[in-house]
Amino acid sequence: METKHYNVFVIGSGIAGQTAAKICAKNGLSVAIADKRAFGGTCAIRGCDPKKVLLQFADLMQKTSQLKGLGIEKVPKISWKHVQKFQKQFTKKVPKNTEENLTSLHIDLYHQSPKFMSKNEIEVEGKRVTADKFVIASGLTPRKLKFKGAEHLKVSDDIFKLKKVPKSATFIGSGYVGMEFCYLLSTLGCKVTMIDRGSQALSQFDPFLVDQLVSSMSENGVDFIFNAEVSSIEKKKKNLKITYQQKGKKKTVKSNIAFNTSGRVPATELLALENANIKNDESGIIVNDFLVNETNKNVFACGDVSSKSLPLTPLSGLQGYIVGNNIVKENSKEFANPLVPSVVFTYPNLATVGYTEEEAKKRYKNITVYKGDASNWYNAKKTNEKLYAYKIIANTRTNEIVGAHLLSSQANENINIFATAINNKMTTDQFKKLIFTYPSFTNDLKSMFKQQ
Incomplete structure (x- = not known):
């Protein structure tokens, strides 16, 4: 059986794996990357990006139905065939472009999930491959349900x-x-x-x-x-x-x-991690703050499969950056969980950042909760929205904003304003002094600091 050696072998071609691989290759290391599916990762091919393309058509239907009889005479008819054709414009070229981008950096590609044979050896595509460092960035996979049928x-x-x-x-x-x-x-x-x-x-x-x-x-x-x-x-x-x-x-x-x-679980089933003494559990590959595995110091994990990650693309890119740099220069970058806003892209959007009310109660002696129904505010009424609500949480002692939760058609954007505010330890008084465009959903945020 043919044997090949690399400085770095990456498992998974999503944003985390790609980022780590590119940094290593650009620093003169020999690199290979493997993926059992099309190169490019979940978000770009079968997740975030194409999902948002589809959802905008549902949003259009929802918005026009709200305004029917108020200026809209007829809700448009959606051609699902053309919608699907449109979303494929965003996904079809991703695998080819990803492969070309990686090979231009002299990164070798393997189109199969590898299996660990020992601490520094895997088997993939019928070959034995050894590496100085392994990066596991295999992401998540749908949880298997075991009932009949x-x-x-x-x-x-x-x-x-x-x-x-x-x-x-x-x-x-x-x-x-x-x-x-x-x-x-x-x-x-x-x-x-x-x-x-x-x-x-x-x-x-x-x-x-x-x-x-x-x-x-x-x-x-x-x-x-x-x-x-x-x-x-x-x-x-x-x-x-x-x-x-x-x-x-x-x-x-x-x-x-x-x-x-x-739900989804770490995609590690095919890797035979036990053969390489790689500690893992339901949270993923167990890593320290440098994203190094606890039991096999030659193994890094980044992205959704890491025990220190959340299933969010920006966080995957950050972890890939940290892993790549730590391979090039040991322990040069340390991971600290940043403040990460999250959004559910229903209509209206549901968005959150910082602490929930329950979390804040456990962390602070006293909290102030601002919550309310804003469906009678101008921005909701002008589009005939029936649903617009919020909950903002502040530390009573310091008056700092520590959590924000929004339900509105613009929550996916507005939550970023609160993420910035929390990151900068803004108080409610400081926030209310900001000047935003008017009349906008962003300007509404200042009106949310009122006791109900």
């Missing part, structure tokens, strides 16, 4: 391959992905059922806002079923029969298609 479930990747909008669909799991695609399909005319084993959707977000979002989506036809456990799926002639248990009773729902959106 689970093989009939689709995953979020499959939505980008749908040839038409189904008449009915069921989602199992109401996290980011499930809620966003639930919103997409329901807005485009699909009858959607959402089943979750928990008591609420989007468990990482503020319940005050989540409850309003769920109520709004329910009014628009989504059937939410909480505290329910799916027990089986049976394939019928035209539909899937989904059986679930709720409050001790067996119930069923039928759908044309069903999606597993129950």
Whole structure:
């Protein structure tokens, strides 16, 4: 069997893996990178980017339906075929462009998931490969569900391959992905059922806002079923029969298609990490602040598969940068979790940054909570929005803003204003003195600091 040696071998071609590989190659190290799927990573090919292309059409439908009778005579008809063709313009060239970019730096490419044979040796494409350093940036993969008939479930990747909008669909799991695609399909005319084993959707977000979002989506036809456990799926002639248990009773729902959106887990199953003494758990590859594995010091991990990461592309790029630099110069860059805003791209958007109310109560002796319904404010009324709400949290002693949670059509942008404010330790008084454009959603942020 052929044997080859590299200074650095990277597993995963998303933004984290690419960033680390490029830094190493530009510093004169011999580098190889492997991926079992098309080069370019989840976000660019089957995640964030194409998802946003699709969602904008649902947003258009939602906005025009709100204004029907107020100037809009007819809600537009969406051509799903052309929508899918459009999103493929953003994804089709990614693998080829990524490969060309990497090979231009003399990085060798392998199109298979490697398997560790020992601490410094892997097997890939029928070759034995050794390396001084390994970088694991393999990302996340959909969590496997093990009930009878689970093989009939689709995953979020499959939505980008749908040839038409189904008449009915069921989602199992109401996290980011499930809620966003639930919103997409329901807005485009699909009858959607959402089943979750928990008591609420989007468990990482503020319940005050989540409850309003769920109520709004329910009014628009989504059937939410909480505290329910799916027990089986049976394939019928035209539909899937989904059986679930709720409050001790067996119930069923039928759908044309069903999606597993129950969450994602570290993509390490094929790597045989035990052969290389690489410590890992459900959070991913266990790493220190230099992103070095605890038990195999020649192994780094970055991006979603790292125990110190969150599934967010900017954070993956940052970790890839740190790993690349630490390989070039040992322990030259240290990772500290930055303040990271998060958004669920439903309509309206649900966004958060900093501490939740519960987290803030545990951290500070006293907190001030500003929360309210802004649906009667000008910016909501001018577009006939029924949903616009917020919750802002401050440390009472210092008056510093420590958390912000927004539910609005512009929350994905406005949350960045609060991220900047929290990063700069701004007080509520300092924030209210800022001058923003008017009338804008950004200007509304200053009005949120009022006790209800």
